[in-house]
Amino acid sequence: VIRPDDRDDLMRDLLRQPRPGTVDAVRAARVRRAVHAAWRDGGGRTAIWKWRVAIAAAVLLAVSIAPMLVTWLRERGAPQVTAPIASTLFATSEVVFEGRIGDVLMPGTAVSTHGGRAAIALANGVELRLDSDTAITVDTGRRVSLARGAIYLDSSNRRGPPEPVEIAARGTVIRDIGTRYEVRLSDGELRVRVRDGRVEVSSAFGMREADRGGQLRVTSSGILSGRASTSGADWDWIVRAVRPPQLEGRPLPEFLAWAEREGGRTIRFADPALERANNATIIYGAIESLTVEEALDVVLPSCGLARRTDGDVITIVAADDASGASKGR
C-alpha cells in the first residue's frame, strides 16, 4: 500500500504514475460549444438577473419617474419607433399576419398559414418559407419561434456578418451555419432535414450537427440522426411557398440555376459543347404552379433538350440523344 506523506519525492512518484487518458480536444470543443450556448441563453443567470433587474428598475423608477411622466404626457399618442426586422415576400390565400404583402414586420409579429403558404425575408436577407398550417413568431431579426407546421430556411442570400439565424421550437434551438434546411414539427417529434450546408440542433438531450443529406429527429427519447433525401416530392411545398420565377425572355442557365437551388439536385450538361450551345438560349412561357420536376419537363423539350435523373444528379442531354434517357420519375 502506498501511503503518501508530505515528502516531495513520494508525492512526485504518485502523481507521475500513468493515469487514465485525457479527453480529446475535439470532443471537449463540441461539448463546450453546446454548454456555452446554454449558459449564454440565460438559465442559471436568471436568479441573479432577477434581483439586478429589480434593483435597476427601482432606481430607474425613483430617478426618472417625473421626467418620464412629462415625456409620456408630451408624446402621448405618438407611435413607437421600432426597427423592422423582416418583410413579407409572398403569401397565398389563408395566411394571417398583421399587414400586407411587402410590409415590414416588427419584433413579435406572428404569421400563420392555414391552407396557404408564405415566405418572408429577414433583414439580413435570410429567407423563410412557411408550409401550410404553420405558425411562427418573428422574435428578432435572427430568431424565429415555430409553434406548429414547417419552415424552410434559405440563407444563400444572407447579407452582413455570418451570424446564424435561430429557429426555436419545443425547447430545441436550430442554428444554421450557412445552409438550406427544413424544420417540421409534428405531434411526436421535431424533424430537421438539411439540404445544403450545416445545421446545429441543441436541445435538452444535447447538441448535434447535420450536414447535406442529414436528418435529425428530436423525440421524447433523444436526438436521432439519420439520412434524408435532399430532393423529391416531399420538398415540393417549398416551391409553392414563394412567388414563381418570371422566366419569360430569360436565359436557360438562369432557369437551371433556379431548378438546382429549389429542386435540391445538382444539374449538369452531359458535355461542355452542349452547355456552350445552350448558354444563350432564351426561354418563354410560365411555370406557375409547377413543381421543379414538372418545370424541367416543360422547359427542356422546348429547348431541344431532355434530362436523365440519377439520384441527386440531373444530367441534361440533347433530345436527339435521349432515346435511351429516362426521366427518372
Add this chain to the structure above:
Amino acid sequence: MYNGSERELVRRMLGGDEDAFDEFFTDYFPRLFRFAVLRLRDPDAAEDIVQTSLIAAVRHLGSWRGEATLFTWLCTICRREMSAWEKRTSRRVIVSLAEDDPGLRAALDSIGAAAEAPDAGLERADTGRIVQLVLDHLPPRYSRALEWKYLEDLSVDDIAARLQCTPKAAESLLTRARDAFRDAFAAVQAAGKEGLS
C-alpha cells in the same frame, strides 16, 4: 473552506463572466467526463450525458447552495442523467456505485472533497487511476497546484504567479493540497481494502 472559491466562480458565472465559464468548463468537463466514461465504458454515450448534465447545471447554477462541492453537485446531476439514459436506451450503467455507505460518505465528506466510493473495477485499479480519482475530487486549485509542482516542477514563485497570489499563500495552499490529497488517497485505499476483504 473549499467552497469559497467555488462560490466565487459560480457568482461570476451568474454575472455572465466569460472567463469564469472558461474556468468552469476547463476544470469540470474533463473530470465529469472521466466520471461518466468510467461507468459507461462508452465515450460517445458519456459525452452525451456529460453535455446534458453540464447544460442542466449551467441552467440551474443559482440553485447550487455550496453545501456540497461543485463537483459533487455535478456528479449528482450526472448520475440522474445516467439513470434517465438507462431508461431511454434500455442499456445498463456498467459500474454500479457503492455510494450509499454512510460511514464512507461521511469520512470523505469530512475531508472536504466528496470522493466516490471505490467500485468493483477500482479494486483492481492501478495506483494511477486512484491518483486521478482523488485529483478529480479535490478542489480544482488544489489539483492544479499539485500538478504544477510535481509534474511540471514549477517553483513556488511560479505557482504563486499562476495563482495570482503571494508565494506565502501559494506555499500554504500547497500544504493544504498535499494534506487533502493524502487524506483522500488514504480514504480511498482503505475503502478499497475493505471492499476486498
